[in-house]
Amino acid sequence: MTIEARIRELGNRHRNLDDTIQQEMRRPTADATRLRGLKQQKLKLKEEIGQLESRMH
Template identity: 80%
Template sequence: MTIEARIRELGNRHRSLDETIQQEMRRPTADPTHLRELKQRKLRLKEEITSLETRAH
């Protein structure tokens, strides 16, 4: 898999996690622990994407 393809895959996962977070936040009984875990996963994906983009250029 090329770096560009990996970046696209991670970007898709990042967007999907963002949608999941938004859905969770709209729930009246949103679980703060679950939200924190989702946000941490999203941040790790963003950091990996940034790292790969730096290596690609």
């Protein structure tokens, strides 16, 4: 898999996590523990994307 393809894949996963986070936050009884975990996953993806992008330059 090329770096560009990996970045696209991670970007898609990042957007999906963002959608999931938004849905959870709209719930009247949002699960704080689940939100924290989702946000941590999203941050890890963002960091990995940043590392891959820096290799391309």
